[in-house]
Amino acid sequence: MKNIQIVDGAANATFSxxxxxxxxxxxxxPDGRDIEIADxxxxxxxxxxxxxILSQVWERPVLKREANGIHGTLFYDADNRREFLPQSRREVDWDERFVNEAQRALFRQHR
Structure with missing residues (x-):
């Protein structure tokens, strides 16, 4: 099983x-992505x-403290974020302006 964090525009900011x-x-x-936009x-x-697919996923919530890693992020209400997400939809491909030096070094090792 893989864990997916949901990021949306809800005021409750649960990011379940x-x-x-x-x-x-x-x-x-698909294709090695770990970022996707719902629409x-x-x-x-x-x-x-x-x-x-998602109706089955919604039946399997996980407490963050018990999650063994986050394998993907699914964005809802992403219109204001879309331009900042990497085209490849892979975390390691974030524009280096948006991450700190430690992340840059880590991501370079995994591209």
């Missing part, structure tokens, strides 16, 4: 974590398939 099977994760985050997921898979 849910588990996905390997197949669900691969559908949500782009729906565009790519179609509404019915995206809802089918």
């Amino acid at each position: 974590v849910f588990q996905a099977t390997e197949d669900e994760f691969a559908a949500i985050f 782009e997921l729906t565009d790519r898979l179609g509404l019915t398939e995206a809802e089918r």
Whole structure:
């Protein structure tokens, strides 16, 4: 199982974590991605398939303190963030202006 953190525009700012099977994760985050935008997921898979996959994921919440890593981030309400996300949708490809030097060094090692 892989853990997905949900980042949305909700005022409660819970940024909850849910588990996905390997197949669900691969559908949500194809091609080595670990970042996805919900409306782009729906565009790519179609509404019915995206809802089918996500409805299963929503049934598997995980407490953050018990999560063994965050494997992907799914953004909702991302219009104000979209321009800052890496085109590749991989964390290691963040624009270096947006991360600190320690992150730059780490990300360079994993590209």
